[in-house]
Structure formats: C-alpha cells, structure tokens
Amino acid sequence: MSTDPANVLFAAPAHLWAAYRGALPRAFADAGVDVRLSPDHAPEAVDWIVYAPGGPVSDFSPYTRAKGVLSLWAGVERIVGTVPAHLPLARMVDDGLRQGMVEWVVGHVLRHHLGLDQHIRHQDGTWRHAPPPLASERPVTLLGLGELGLACALALSAMGFPVTGWSRRPKDVPRLVRCLAGPDGLTEALRGAGIVVLLTPLTPDTENLMDAVRLALPPRGFVLLNPGRGALVDDAALLEALNAGQVGHATLDVFRQEPLPPGHPFWAHPRVTVTPHIAAETRPATAARVIAENVRRGEAGLPLLHLVDRAAGY
Known part of the structure; x- marks a missing residue:
C-alpha cells in the first residue's frame, strides 16, 4: 500500500x-x-x-x-x-440511493394499490365505499433486479405483495421474490401484473423495453411506474395505451429529455403523474x-x- x-x-x-x-x-x-x-x-x-x-x-x-x-x-x-x-x-x-428508491417505489405502489386518488380528489360529499384489495391480491412485477430493484422487491414482498422480478440474466435472489430471466421470462413476468416497476439499466437491449407489444401483456388497466430511465419506455406507445385504457395510470420520474418540456403531452394527461427525477438522488x-x-x-x-x-x- x-x-x-x-x-x-x-x-x-x-x-x-x-x-x-x-x-x-x-x-x-x-x-x-x-x-x-x-x-x-x-x-x-x-x-x-x-x-x-x-x-x-x-x-x-x-x-x-x-x-x-x-x-x-x-x-x-x-x-x-x-x-x-x-x-x-x-x-x-x-444506502441513500437505495433507501430513496425504496421509499419512492413503495409510496407510489401504495398510492395506486389503495386508490388514494379517489379519496383525495373527490371530496364532493359522495360516500364511495370501495375497499381496496389486500396486498396479497395485487401482483407487482419489477423489471430489473440490481441493487435498487432487489431492495424494492424485498420491501414490497415484506408488505405482502406477490412480487415477480425479472432480469436479463438469471439471478440468485431470496425466495420472497419470484425471479424470471430472458425474453420468455419477461413475457411471463408482465402477464398478470397489476403494477409494473421499471428499474433496469438503460442499454441498447433495454431501450424501448416497454413498447406497444409489451404494454399489451399485463391485464387491462395496470399501473406503470418508471423511476429507472426515460428511454425504457416508448413514449408514443405509452400514450396510445393510456388513451385506450390498457394502462390505467403511469407515474413517471424519468424522461428522455429532462427537464420534461412544458408542452409534452405527459403533463396534461389525466392518467399520468410526473415527478421531477427525485426517486433516488x-x-x-x-x-x-x-x-x-x-x-x-x-x-x-x-x-x-x-x-x-x-x-x-x-
């Protein structure tokens, strides 16, 4: 030394x-x-x-x-x-990145799982008795099982969500998380997912990972969370899927161009939430x-x- x-x-x-x-x-x-x-x-x-x-x-x-x-x-x-x-x-x-990402992902998963928007936005005197399902009835899929993805997967699993993780290559992960890999595994991971979280690295192989074909795989009305990289999502395909109701809501923290331009359609879309790249600082x-x-x-x-x-x- x-x-x-x-x-x-x-x-x-x-x-x-x-x-x-x-x-x-x-x-x-x-x-x-x-x-x-x-x-x-x-x-x-x-x-x-x-x-x-x-x-x-x-x-x-x-x-x-x-x-x-x-x-x-x-x-x-x-x-x-x-x-x-x-x-x-x-x-x-x-640890700061890891904890910040876990808090952002868990917070937004719970927002959509519990249907908090309907209680926050609709204070009009109407009693809407619509109890949410339990976590065990809401499958969550995380694409990407690196340090951040695995930490989020384990946190959600600890709350009772059935968690499926996907990575390009097989990984040895705790039994609390179902792990799939490769192209066939990606298709299986998306089918049945109520909430999909994107946390893969951005490479030539993962750019536009969520294109029109893959956005059509989960059940109609699923929620998409992207705190990973903006280019993991085909923006045009996502807007079409949102307009058609295939995607019930997209909460996006990252974008192809940042800051997101004021005229971008994500800002005004009623089924999109924009957060300003704050998931993991x-x-x-x-x-x-x-x-x-x-x-x-x-x-x-x-x-x-x-x-x-x-x-x-x-």
Missing part, C-alpha cells in the same frame, strides 16, 4: 463541489485514507477521478496515472462510452462514504466495489 497521499480529482459539475468538499474529506478520514482532494489537480498527477457528466473532464487521455473513475451516478449509460476501457469504472450504489453524505471506501480498496490493492461490466454496459 502506498505511503504517499493519493491525489483525488473532483471532476463533477461545479455546483456539486460545495456539497462534496466537506463530505468527502470526512469520509476519507473515517476510512483512514490519506488523500489530496481537489477540483484542480494537474492531469498527470491524478490517481483517482470522482466523476459526473457535465464537469470539466471529457477527455481522459491526459490522466496517465489514474487508477480508476468513480461515478457519482447510479446510471452509467452516458459514461461507459466515454471512460477508456483500461480504466476501471465504478458506478454509485449507496445521490446524497453527498452517503455517496462520499462509497467513494472513500473504493479509494481505500484501490490503494490497498483490493477489488473495487460496483465495477461496471463493460460488455453488459452497466
């Missing part, structure tokens, strides 16, 4: 430096890692790059000494093609601990956490 401080470059948008300039030194100190942290290190002196798109680094070739790139984002579709293949790339997976206090742990591991010659599989794209 090196006895010299590691030079860590903070290469993220300038507005983030104010939050991380305090959180990162505390996390490095707690992890027992000796570093020099700066947004201004000379490229040839940099050992580690803390990175997010929109910052000062777009060309990694001058960073000849760098040992790895540590992303502040959970999604890496805008990063994986930029960072050279010889540089290890770690995505962000931390990277929080400096928890993200800094993950960055510090990865630098500690790298300096000690240990494998990095949450390394991106370049072949898979995430």
